[in-house]
Amino acid sequence: MAQSTAHADNITMSGGGVYSLATIGAKDVIDRAMPRVLSAIDSMRAARLQEHVHWTFSDMGCADGGTSLDLWRTVINHLRDNDARDIQIIYADQANNDFNALVKILHGLTEFDAYLPQFENVRVLESGASFYTSILPANSLDLGFSATAMHWLSTLPCRLSEHVHMVGAVGGERETFAVQAAKDWQEILLQRAREMRPGAKLVLVNFCIDEEGRHLGHTGGVNMFERFNANWQSLLDQGTIDADEYHAMTLPQYYNTVEEFSAPLLDPASEVYASGLRLSDIETAIVSCPFAEDFKKHGDAARFAKAYLPTIRTWNESTFAGALKPERSSEDRAELIEHYYGLYENQVAADPTGHGMDYVHAYMTIEKI
Amino acid sequence: MAQSTAHADNITMSGGGVYSLATIGAKDVIDRAMPRVLSAIDSMRAARLQEHVHWTFSDMGCADGGTSLDLWRTVINHLRDNDARDIQIIYADQANNDFNALVKILHGLTEFDAYLPQFENVRVLESGASFYTSILPANSLDLGFSATAMHWLSTLPCRLSEHVHMVGAVGGERETFAVQAAKDWQEILLQRAREMRPGAKLVLVNFCIDEEGRHLGHTGGVNMFERFNANWQSLLDQGTIDADEYHAMTLPQYYNTVEEFSAPLLDPASEVYASGLRLSDIETAIVSCPFAEDFKKHGDAARFAKAYLPTIRTWNESTFAGALKPERSSEDRAELIEHYYGLYENQVAADPTGHGMDYVHAYMTIEKI
Numbered sequence: 172m173a174q175s176t177a178h179a180d181n182i183t184m185s186g187g188g189v190y191s192l193a194t195i196g197a198k199d200v201i202d203r204a205m206p207r208v209l210s211a212i213d214s215m216r217a218a219r220l221q222e223h224v225h226w227t228f229s230d231m232g233c234a235d236g237g238t239s240l241d242l243w244r245t246v247i248n249h250l251r252d253n254d255a256r257d258i259q260i261i262y263a264d265q266a267n268n269d270f271n272a273l274v275k276i277l278h279g280l281t282e283f284d285a286y287l288p289q290f291e292n293v294r295v296l297e298s299g300a301s302f303y304t305s306i307l308p309a310n311s312l313d314l315g316f317s318a319t320a321m322h323w324l325s326t327l328p329c330r331l332s333e334h335v336h337m338v339g340a341v342g343g344e345r346e347t348f349a350v351q352a353a354k355d356w357q358e359i360l361l362q363r364a365r366e367m368r369p370g371a372k373l374v375l376v377n378f379c380i381d382e383e384g385r386h387l388g389h390t391g392g393v394n395m396f397e398r399f400n401a402n403w404q405s406l407l408d409q410g411t412i413d414a415d416e417y418h419a420m421t422l423p424q425y426y427n428t429v430e431e432f433s434a435p436l437l438d439p440a441s442e443v444y445a446s447g448l449r450l451s452d453i454e455t456a457i458v459s460c461p462f463a464e465d466f467k468k469h470g471d472a473a474r475f476a477k478a479y480l481p482t483i484r485t486w487n488e489s490t491f492a493g494a495l496k497p498e499r500s501s502e503d504r505a506e507l508i509e510h511y512y513g514l515y516e517n518q519v520a521a522d523p524t525g526h527g528m529d530y531v532h533a534y535m536t537i538e539k540i
Numbered sequence: 541m542a543q544s545t546a547h548a549d550n551i552t553m554s555g556g557g558v559y560s561l562a563t564i565g566a567k568d569v570i571d572r573a574m575p576r577v578l579s580a581i582d583s584m585r586a587a588r589l590q591e592h593v594h595w596t597f598s599d600m601g602c603a604d605g606g607t608s609l610d611l612w613r614t615v616i617n618h619l620r621d622n623d624a625r626d627i628q629i630i631y632a633d634q635a636n637n638d639f640n641a642l643v644k645i646l647h648g649l650t651e652f653d654a655y656l657p658q659f660e661n662v663r664v665l666e667s668g669a670s671f672y673t674s675i676l677p678a679n680s681l682d683l684g685f686s687a688t689a690m691h692w693l694s695t696l697p698c699r700l701s702e703h704v705h706m707v708g709a710v711g712g713e714r715e716t717f718a719v720q721a722a723k724d725w726q727e728i729l730l731q732r733a734r735e736m737r738p739g740a741k742l743v744l745v746n747f748c749i750d751e752e753g754r755h756l757g758h759t760g761g762v763n764m765f766e767r768f769n770a771n772w773q774s775l776l777d778q779g780t781i782d783a784d785e786y787h788a789m790t791l792p793q794y795y796n797t798v799e800e801f802s803a804p805l806l807d808p809a810s811e812v813y814a815s816g817l818r819l820s821d822i823e824t825a826i827v828s829c830p831f832a833e834d835f836k837k838h839g840d841a842a843r844f845a846k847a848y849l850p851t852i853r854t855w856n857e858s859t860f861a862g863a864l865k866p867e868r869s870s871e872d873r874a875e876l877i878e879h880y881y882g883l884y885e886n887q888v889a890a891d892p893t894g895h896g897m898d899y900v901h902a903y904m905t906i907e908k909i
Contacts, residue, residue, distance in 0.1 A: 225677035257677035261665060266647035270639035274668035278635035294677060296630060296665040299643035308594035308626035308663060 194482055196461045198238040200530050201318045203458060204376050205242055209249050211314055211372040211536055216254070218370055219313070225257035226250065227313050231302045232320025233262040235272040237283050239318070244286035247293055259294040263306045266299035273297060301325075302359055307366040315363055318376040319532070324348075325355050327423040335403055336396045336422045338386055352425035357435055357443055360537075364446035367539040372451075378426045379533035381455040386426050390457055392525025399487070402514045411507065412495070420494035422487065429453055432533055446539075453535040463527030475526075476519035480512055482528060488512075563851055565830045567607040569899050570687045572827060573745050574611055578618050580683055580741040580905055585623070587739055588682070594626035595619065596682050600671045601689025602631040604641040606652050608687070613655035616662060628663040632675045635668035642666060670694075671728050676735040684732055687745040688901070693717075694724050696792040704772055705765045705791045707755055721794035726804055726812055729906075733815035736908040741820075747795045748902035750824040755795050759826055761894025768856070771883045780876065781864070788863035791856060798822055801902055815908075822904040832896030844895075845888035849881055851897060857881075 219226070228246070230239055243260055250258065262273060272281075277295045279285035287295060300306045302317065303325045328351035331340050337348040363373055380386045388395025407417040435443035436450035462482065466475035491511060495504050519526045588595070597615070599608055612629055619627065631642060641650075646664045648654035656664060669675045671686065672694045697720035700709050706717040732742055749755045757764025776786040804812035805819035831851065835844035860880060864873050888895045 223679075225680065259677050266643050266649055268643075270643050270666065274635050274637075274639050274666075278668045280635055292674075292678075294667070294669065294674065296667050297639065297643075298663070298665050299647045300663065305661075305663065308628050309661075310592075311594065 194238060194485060196458065196482060196528065196530055197319055198241070199461065200376060200458045200532060201239050201242050203456060204316075204318065204374060204534060205245055207452075207534060207536060208242065208246060208314070208316060208374050211374050212246065212249065215313060215370055215372065216250075220254065223256075225259055227259050227261070227307065227311055229261045229263060229306060229312055229315045231263045231306065231315060231317035232323075233264050233268075233273065235269060236262055236276050239316070240276075240283060240286055242316070244289070247286060247290055251290070255292070257292045257294065258290075259296060261296045261298055261307060263298040263300055263302065265301050268299070270297055270299065303355070303362065305362050305366050309365050310368050312363075312366045313368060313371050315367065315371070315373045316375075317373075319378060319530070321356075321359055321375065322378040322424045322426055324351055324423045324425055325358070326351065327421060329421075330418045331421045332418065334396075335400045335420045337425050338380070338389070338396050339400055348425050349431075352427060353431065353434075355425075356427065356432070357441075360435060360443045360448055361446055363537075364443070364448050364539060369447070369539060371539050373448075373535075373537040375535050375537065376532050377432065377535075378424075379432065379455055379531060380426045380428050381457075381531050381533075382429065385457065385529075386531045388528045390529040390531060392527060395483075395528055398515060398518065402511060402518075403491070405514070406507075406511060411510070416494050416496060420491055422490055427533070429455060429533055432535060436537060449538050449540055451536040451538050453533055455531065455533050458530040458532070460527035460529050463529075466523060466527075472523040473520045475523050476516045479519060479526065479528070480516050483515075484512060563607060563854060565827065565851060565897070565899055566688055567610070568830065569745060569827045569901060570608050570611050572825060573685075573687065573743060573903060574614055576821075576903060576905060577611065577615060577683070577685060577743050580743050581615065581619065584682060584739055584741065589623065592625075594628055596628050596630070596676065596680055598630045598632060598675060598681055598684045600632050600675065600684060600686035601692075602633050602637075602642065604638060605631055605645050608685070609645075609652060609655055611685070613658070616655060616659055620659070624661070626661045626663065627659075628665060630665045630667055630676060632667040632669055632671065634670045637668070639666055639668065672724070672731065674731050674735050678734050679737050681732075681735045682737060682740050684736065684740070684742045685744075686742075688747060688899070690725075690728060690744065691747040691793045691795055693720055693792045693794055694727070695720065696790060698790075699787045700790045701787065702769075703765075704769045704789050706794050707749070707758070707765050708769055717794050718800075721796060722800065722803075724794075725796065725801070726810075729804060729812045729817055730815055732906075733812070733817050733908060738816070738908060740908050742817075742904075742906040744904050744906065745901050746801065746904075747793075748801065748824055748900060749795045749797050750826075750900050750902075751798065754826070754898075755900045757897045759896075759898040759900060761896060764852075764897055767884060767887065771880060771887075772860070774883070775876075775880060780879070785863050785865060789860055791859055795900075796902070798824060798902055801904060805906060818907050818909055820905040820907050822902055824900065824902050827899040827901070829896035829898050832898075835892060835896075841892040842889045844892050845885045848888060848895065848897070849885050852884075853881060 233239065247258060274297060275281050276283045277285060277287055279288045287293060298306050302321065328347045329344055331344050334340055337345065340348060378387055403417060403420055406412045407414065433450055433453060435441040436448055438444055462475060462479040465478065488508065492504060492508050495507065602608065616627060643666060644650050645652045646654060646656055648657045656662060667675050671690065697716045698713055700713050703709055706714065709717060747756055772786060772789055775781045776783065802819055802822060804810040805817055807813055831844060831848040834847065857877060861873060861877050864876065
């Protein structure tokens with residue numbers, strides 16, 4: 172959720188630090204990757220200590236950088252045990268990201284607990300390059316990290332006729348999405364292979380459909396994407412939006428399965444395999460919705476509903492708003508979008524059972540041989 | 541003028557691309573450095589071609605990046621003659637710079653003619669690190685460039701009792717500024733020495749006081765800084781501002797002479813010399829005020845005055861505004877600042893003779909042995 176693509180229109184994350192404040196769950200997802208990142212670094216350490224070159228890490232789809240501050244602080248502390256070499260961390264997101272918020276958060280000019288002022292010889296750099304392109308020069312990256320970002324496709328392959336997200340797509344439309352997603356996943360990996368040094372690692376934490384068919388917002392209770400669609404459909408049924416607007420709302424996202432993530436990394440005939448990338452390890456994991464967890468403690472349904480909706484809006488409001496006809500006034504547009512999310516909030520408040528946006532991710536480590 | 545310091549308060553450049561549009565003169569200054577930059581690169585080329593590593597350039601105090609687009613385009617075209625290796629260019633300015641404008645300009649999302657979409661294997665990165673700190677890891681920089689930025693001191697050493705700028709300071713106050721400036725110049729150079737590779741170059745284009753005592757806005761006609769001071773003083777005399785506000789307006793800038801720039805680079809006992817930095821070449825040059833040049837053609841004094849003032853306001857308005865007491869309302873503050881610049885505009889319109897902000901720079905090339 173931290174990055175949209177360079178090409179799919181109308182997708183932006185909320186700026187000004189709002190993203191990290193509304194997405195404590197995204198931080199939980201990243202924190203869970205810490206042992207995996209440290210282990211990837213440890214596996215490179217002996218070889219890298221023989222060289223006189225700085226460490227280069229990347230954080231792809233970083234948004235405002237707030238959710239991964241603790242991850243990088245932990246990495247730096249870990250390295251500083253016996254390695255005083257310079258470290259540079261490159262934060263990348265598409266060119267319309269809020270870089271002013273990112274830079275201020277990284278440099279300690281906000282309420283976030285920045286790590287940069289706490290260490291010597293650590294540099295942070297920012298890049299407006301999408302992960303569908305190279306971010307760094309060839310053969311310069313030691314470890315690339317990305318969390319909750321690579322489900323954004325490079326382009327919308329088709330509009331879905333009866334749903335707003337590929338998890339509800341069927342038949343030829345589902346297949347069209349799968350083909351685009353496979354192409355995009357290959358491109359992401361080939362661009363990384365070029366910029367990675369031999370022995371370098373990728374630790375990627377990507378939304379997935381897991382072995383039991385679970386995915387974001389669909390882990391046994393209410394299916395969040397079915398709610399999105401049903402409520403959007405209800406606006407159509409009531410004549411609040413028209414059929415064009417209904418169909419224009421298709422999220423340019425794809426959630427791969429473990430098999431889909433693994434395929435190009437395991438197939439000796441693939442371009443990705445030929446580029447030297449190998450899958451070291453992949454597992455799926457669920458991180459509970461922090462707002463639903465909170466609700467278990469406080470039991471106030473209205474409070475839960477009010478706290479829960481903003482985390483959803485951070486990543487899909489711009490797409491819903493973008494589906495509305497350009498001739499609508501900005502007041503009309505804003506009112507309609509408030510009404511749309513209000514429906515969901517009222518449903519949660521009226522019957523909170525089973526609501527929540529659990530995160531379902533594939534955590535993987537990839538090596539360049 | 542493209543960068544203020546991390547420490548001196550209340551100094552920001554105008555954002556959103558306004559800076560480059562209002563500072564065509566700053567681009568002329570940079571364009572004049574092109575042969576010097578190409579020559580610095582050519583002197584490294586033979587040695588660098590033996591290595592299998594990308595080129596790393598920096599643009600320090602870049603503001604929104606618009607004024608140096610043609611410089612870097614020329615550099616890349618020059619290198620691409622016989623060298624296909626990756627190039628990365630790091631744009632650095634203090635953390636409160638407008639990085640959103642910078643990234644959008646670099647990535648071709650504005651009306652500026654970006655070079656990035658025109659080349660393969662060129663990467664741009666941004667940094668919120670001041671040039672008073674390291675921007676890059678040790679031993680990683682090939683060529684560092686900066687124009688019209690390093691006159692901003694790291695801190696204001698003292699308030700001037702009878703002027704707004706060090707060019708009008710005398711006695712102990714002038715000396716206090718000189719001491720701070722020498723310390724700051726040393727720090728800038730030592731930070732660069734650390735990040736430069738052996739054989740790397742710096743091409744720096746810094747405001748100076750030249751051999752004939754000329755400096756920015758003082759090349760024979762009206763002395764711009766005397767106008768700033770006289771008009772600010774007139775607000776005090778009329779009771780529009782009080783004595784505290786008059787004295788709070790001291791620009792944290794220093795214009796070195798050629799001797800001052802050269803001193804640490806020529807003195808074998810200095811830390812800078814010990815770091816391996818050597819002065820290859822230094823010269824001063826005047827670039828004419830483009831608005832005064834335009835006036836010679838069109839002869840319309842009011843038009844000249846109207847076009848001329850914005851280029852001044854880009855770099856000193858925030859400091860004048862910051863000198864006003866915090867208890868003033870924002871309306872009062874805005875009105876007072878409009879009145880202040882209105883005085884100058886009226887003076888130019890009434891008698892344009894001798895007005896203009898000619899640029900007086902020292903152009904220097906420094907090598908790390």
